Amino acid sequence: EAQVTQNPRYLITVTGKKLTVTCSQNMNHEYMSWYRQDPGLGLRQIYYSMNVEVTDKGDVPEGYKVSRKEKRNFPLILESPSPNQTSLYFCASLSTDTQYFGPGTRLTVL
């Protein structure tokens, strides 16, 4: 089954404790992206990657890092999380013109 998976689905952490949210797709897509969803703001793009070793900033990259060492994986790294990064995070991969989204990771930073 074609899918995008994210782990963990839920995470509560404390300010400053480094964390990684993993994302994996099994569709051999070159393009992958991370978004955050906040009330009243919709989805905002954090980072995207056009291919292995190629990443670029989206609209809200501050406080986040990504890496793309292999085509199927695109982890999102928060080196020093802060409470304003409490949000719902979605990973997506793109086929031609359609994005496929993962189920989401709800992150709470205390």
Added chain:
Amino acid sequence: DQQVKQNSPSLSVQEGRISILNCDYTNSMFDYFLWYKKYPAEGPTFLISISSIKDKNEDGRFTVFLNKSAKHLSLHIVPSQPGDSAVYFCAASEYNFNKFYFGSGTKLNVKP
């Protein structure tokens, strides 16, 4: 400042009637527009798209209309069904599909 706006946070429609969801954008470089549907606790799923060279695209009960001069697009659902109740996001991208910009969403409630 948001480049894609959905000014109606919610919409309630009777089953069998038409649902019309609206979206406005500010960037004239946008070349491709998409609508996504999102149920609670799930990721958005692709619904329908339209290229800027067209003004209408239809897929079953779903039709998207694009008015480039007004920088406005709309999604029509006919007839509406209770299973259509969800949050609908419109999104836009330039021709290269690098960045995607989403609206804030409209929560559609279709009453039986």
